[in-house]
Amino acid sequence: MTLISLCIQFFKTGLFSIGGGLATLPFLYEISDRFHWFSHADIADMIAISESTPGAIGINMSTYAGYTTGGIPGGILASLSLACPSVIIILIIARFLEKFRENKYVDRAFYGLRPASIAMISAAGINVAMVALFDLSAFQESHFLPDFFVWKGLILAVLIFIGQKKIKIHPVAFIAASAVIGIIFKF
Amino acid sequence: MAASFPAPGAPAAPGAIFMRFTIKAAGHIIEDINYERKAVNMNEILELYLAFARIGAVNFGGGYAMLPLLEEDLAKNKGWVTREELLDYFAIGQCTPGLIALNVSTFVGNKRKGVAGALAATLGFLTCPIIIILVIAIFMKNFADIEAVQHAFAGIRVCVCVLIIQAVLRLWKKAVVDRTTLILYLVIFFLAVFGKHLFFAVPTALLVIASGVFGVFFGKGGQDK
Structure with missing residues (x-):
């Protein structure tokens, strides 16, 4: 029974959290309050873990909640329930697009959607930069401009930027290298 | 099926239009599944699954951080999608229900191999995160508190940030x-x-x-x- 309500709850989360990532949080808090499968502290921990593992927080939280309530099958089942609405809805939209991609209005909509898409991605980049490259709280404390920059991070960022242009290897190589550099230089 | 709907030209309520469209779309999907059952090449599906499993394994930093990886692996190396299409998928994935990363996976998989492809891509993307969280939940609940892990991911965040900015610069002209x-x-x-x-x-x-x-x-x- 628990497994079924687990599936229903995470299916609901997948269906109603638009935009993903942190949009799932309100639903996770609600599930926590109603079913006590995990505590608010667990959610906070999971945010930290999500920042340090691949995958979106929604997937991570559903796996974790599923595991605590139903063991390994529970973890897998809860994540799949979370993914279900995405697959169904996008399949329907993709069919719609295949039929209407040549339509004048659909084509024009993309004229507006693409800059919005790039703007969202830029904003996501800025949000990561505000954590990785800049330190607003240290600056607000000292009002000393150099404190605003995370110098180690900025140097690494410049090196990666140049490296990506010069060396044609897979981005994953840079991700792995940054992890090692992060450990060695205590980022 | 068409006979049960109002004749073309007759005024139709928005709800009816939506219902008609949904039924049609569902019909198309079922048609596709029937068609694909014969035509699907398992190797290609497996390739799709593995490509997304690889991306899912290194997709640190949420849905948008997926873009540079998709671009490199799928647009540049494999030629499965164009960069414009990736942008479109992100835009739609942003305003439809579900996590962006999963929406984009479904989109790309569907474009490549229909319904089977969509399932393969999404399951592929989910595989590594599920395994990693299960391992963490079972063995090391304080994973995020380990000092080396924190340093490693501070480094990774810098890299992810640069990768996102570079992706934006590359896609700029298209949008x-x-x-x-x-x-x-x-x-x-x-x-x-x-x-x-x-x-x-x-x-x-x-x-x-x-x-x-x-x-x-x-x-x-x-x-x-």
């Missing part, structure tokens, strides 16, 4: 084609970054939908030709 799109970009960017500090947090889905509507009224079509 910002004239002054109107530049202004649209700046407005959305400003609202997305500063909106929550200055007045109120505008839901990103709303911003995306608004710019789509803006495009319908003021846009120029035919950029892909």
Whole structure:
């Protein structure tokens, strides 16, 4: 029974959290309050873990909640329930697009959607930069401009930027290298 | 099936149009599944699954951080999608229910191999995160508190940030084609970054939908030709 309500709850989360990532949080808090499968502290921990593992927080939280309530099958089942609405809805939209991609209005909509898409991605980049490259709280404390920059991070960022242009290897190589550099230089 | 719907030209309520469309779309999907049962090449499905499993394994930093990886693996190396299509998928994935990463996976998988492809891509993307979280939940609950892990991921965040910025620079020309799109970009960017500090947090889905509507009224079509 628990497994079924687990599936229903995470299916609901997948269906109603638009935009993903942190949009799932309100639903996770609600599930926590109603079913006590995990505590608010667990959610906070999971945010930290999500920042340090691949995958979106929604997937991570559903796996974790599923595991605590139903063991390994529970973890897998809860994540799949979370993914279900995405697959169904996008399949329907993709069919719609295949039929209407040549339509004048659909084509024009993309004229507006693409800059919005790039703007969202830029904003996501800025949000990561505000954590990785800049330190607003240290600056607000000292009002000393150099404190605003995370110098180690900025140097690494410049090196990666140049490296990506010069060396044609897979981005994953840079991700792995940054992890090692992060450990060695205590980022 | 068509006989049960109003004749063309007859006024139809929006609800009826939506229902008709949904039924049609469901019909198409079932047709596709039947078709694919014969035509699907298991090797190609497996390739799709593995490609997304690889991306899922290294997709640190949420849905948008997936873009540079998709670009490198799928657009540049394999040629499965174009960069414009990736942008479109992100825009739609942002304003439809579900996690962006999963929406984009489904889109790409569907484009490549229909329903079976969509399932393979999404399951592939889920595989590594599920395994990693299960391992963490079973063995090391304090994973995020380990000092080395924190340092490693501070380093990874720097890299992810650079990768996202580079992806934006590469895709810029495909999206910002004239002054109107530049202004649209700046407005959305400003609202997305500063909106929550200055007045109120505008839901990103709303911003995306608004710019789509803006495009319908003021846009120029035919950029892909």
